[in-house]
Amino acid sequence: MTRWKPRPIAENKIFAAAIAIVSVGAAQGILNHFDVFGSKAMTELLAFLVCAWLFPNEPGRKWTFPLGLSLVTIGLLGGAIWVFFIGFPQRHETNFPSLSDVPLKFYILGLVTSCIVAPLFEEKTVRHLLWDGASHYFGRLAATIGVSALFAAVHVDGMISAFLVSVTLCIGTQFFNLNSAQRSIIHGIINLSMLHWVLLYPTLREFIQSTFGSSS
Template identity: 75%
Template sequence: MINKIAHWKPRPIADNRIFVAAIAIVSVGAAQGILNSFDVFGSKAITEILAFFACAWLFPNEPRRKWSLRLGAGLIATGLLLGAIWVLFIGFPGRYETNFTPLTEIPLRFYALGLVTSCIVAPLFEEKVVRHLLLDGASYYFGKLAATIGVSALFAAVHVDAIVPAFLLSVFLCAGTQFFNLNSAQRSIIHGLVNFSMLHWVIFYPTIRDFLKSTLGSPL
């Protein structure tokens, strides 16, 4: 009996994918709230990585492109390009409304945690839950276009400080799923590098601004 339970997995049908994705999202939110009440360091990373592994164990199979050096380089280039586009069209124009935190004011352990959480753990969790399980399940009932819009709207609603960029990024990643068979790990490379660019824009812009001000005599 124990052996059967250990090897039990839900059938890979649309209803089960949506149900597991919903449970994962709610469970992560609840667990983070509990851990935060006890001031547990890294609660977001802990809960999301556990949820990712649970979902990956329950639903390990998803279409994917075969890994290659060319694919890896393309994913990295795409992530960095999208990050640069965000900095150019969103980060830089909104610099006067942004609360920047220079790297010198961030304790090393918080910087390391932020790097791991935003660039590795969160992309893996969100790609598996949102653009694998939810997108697959919703596509079965509503079609790929409606599912892409609905899933991306949900993703954007969670990212309240960047609704439009989050929606557009989600649409792009959904397209990567549907037209290029990128799996969760492959999409997470793009997603993680976009987050990497955003994180380091907030950290390093004050240094760049002060350097240019001292050398050029004008603020950036």
């Protein structure tokens, strides 16, 4: 079966990433039209598995406990920075749902999609295949800026933060030899922090108001 796989050269990686991103977008549009539950998770997971099968070889650091702890710490730090500089300052501009108002199946789906599947898909397609391919033609700096700008353009609700997160993860690829799975831990924990900030802020606000009697 290996003879059917494309050679791991720059143009093939760029082509595969582009096809995966476009295909996921088109498939999600079709499935959303029919109100298919979990369409984003299903399409992105399938695309990730296909890309991982086509291009399984990716440099990465050896898994160790200190590495895992470092990845979790960086993810928590990234989430805290987002809350401090973006989430909290924009709290009055955001329509926060209460955690109690979110059905359990949607909460679980949100966790799986935003904290596991989406990071795996985006790290494999954007910061492995696309970044690696673009680096071959344009150099690592230009590739980092280019793929991060593309990543930001897709995340229209938080373009600046998405750009900075992408740059950080590209640095993880370039200077620390982190592979897609390792970067996904950082990415997923940042998303986990953002998700729970949105869901838990109403409870936090009520606690502050009842405790200190002031508006937050």
